[in-house]
Amino acid sequence: MSSDDQDDLVFKALSHRSRRQLLDLLKGEPRTTGMLCALLPELDRCTVMQHLSVLEQAGLIIVERRGRERWNHLDALPIQAIHERWIGPYAAYASMMLSKLKREVEKAPEH
């Protein structure tokens, strides 16, 4: 698979808000598929499993099978690769500070 094909999978996976929400839930700690379904009661189990499969194919999660449980771990390497592609280590500090400034400006009360 070419790097472009791999990137297609990553951005296709990230383009759906339920899949972004699943990654949000996995940011702090790994969770089983059952736990994720309980946290997203608006989605049925089959939909959650399909989304997890798209995320796994894109390399955004790593699945660890323990007995009958399926533990889903966030793999942030593709996210890191996006950052390195367009920002890179030299501009990382400046981008972080700009982003912080933007948040400060947006939350400042208007006069």
Place this chain on the structure above:
Amino acid sequence: MSSDDQDDLVFKALSHRSRRQLLDLLKGEPRTTGMLCALLPELDRCTVMQHLSVLEQAGLIIVERRGRERWNHLDALPIQAIHERWIGPYAAYASMMLSKLKREVEKAPEH
């Protein structure tokens, strides 16, 4: 527009490889639409302009009009936001080192 709507625009914009290629060309310096067309002879001018419009709507480029020229600047803030959402400042160093390790391992000759 909600944050989810804005993210939909960003990931939709990034999901097309020609648009990622345009961002690659803008990483080092701003370029006019004419320069971008010359660098991507496989795309016609109309297609390049459509892609630039999608990138502009997503906030990934900022367009500066100077006379008859249209200078396109990469705006990396949405890329920084992706990084902060799933990696965050505390894990940034670890992710960068892991990514570097992955590159080293992949380029090492096999024995």
